[in-house]
């Protein structure tokens with residue numbers, strides 16, 4: 102399934118969603134579903150033992166409040182929070198292996214990080230592991246839907262790897278636009294400020310991640326955002342981008358080129 106998305110739309114797009122609960126535990130989940138519906142300004146529809154497609158009716162999809170997580174259903178696709186690559190990266194770090202992002206950011210225990218582009222929070226979770234209990238990671242996400250799904254996932258997702266769970270629980274997600282947030286933040290507030298904007302490539306196939314692409318904002322930081330980030334950073338501003346574009350150079354970063362992914366660094 103391909104879903105058309107207007108480039109300028111950052112959140113619920115042209116899709117009409119409803120919020121509902123899973124079939125089981127409907128009564129105990131109703132209060133949470135109503136709260137989510139209010140926060141996201143998406144109508145709440147009672148499940149009443151009906152199939153999901155009956156509940157969705159003529160809408161485009163549903164945000165389903167389940168026990169311990171929220172899932173998003175559009176057509177045949179479903180998405181819910183999962184730490185994805187963050188688990189593998191944390192396992193590698195615990196074995197003493199290197200992580201390129203952690204190295205480029207120069208993270209050590211106690212550091213404070215502002216991740217301006219939370220997305221699914223994989224990078225934020227890895228940064229949280231690297232800075233440990235004495236550090237902090239604040240992650241900003243402009244899409245209210247993604248930030249809701251991810252912040253509930255970070256606080257409830259269970260995994261046998263305790264280092265991963267601890268790192269997830271410590272990440273604080275804010276539904277905010279980094280342009281506004283940076284302008285309201287005092288000078289030298291975070292050791293590292295990080296950006297990972299969407300790559301420009303169009304996705305043609307349907308996967309769980311495509312659903313994220315529909316709700317994520319495709320915008321990239323402007324020169325003025327990078328100037329603000331430099332003011333807010335104590336040590337370094339880092340931006341990740343595909344190696345096939347020229348955005349990093351244009352924004353004034355020193356480029357550490359990789360085969361597919363490059364990092365831009367500005368030391369403050």
Ligand SMILES: C[S@@+](CC[C@H](N)C(=O)[O-])C[C@H]1O[C@@H](n2cnc3c(N)ncnc32)[C@H](O)[C@@H]1O
Nearest residue numbers: 218220221222223224242243278279297317318
């Ligand atoms: C490529 S994703 C980030 C992926 C993330 N680093 C991870 O590890 O999952 C970029 C995210 O930044 C968000 N975003 C774009 N512009 C933003 C802005 N102005 N303020 C906050 N978030 C923004 C998008 O909605 C998207 O979810």
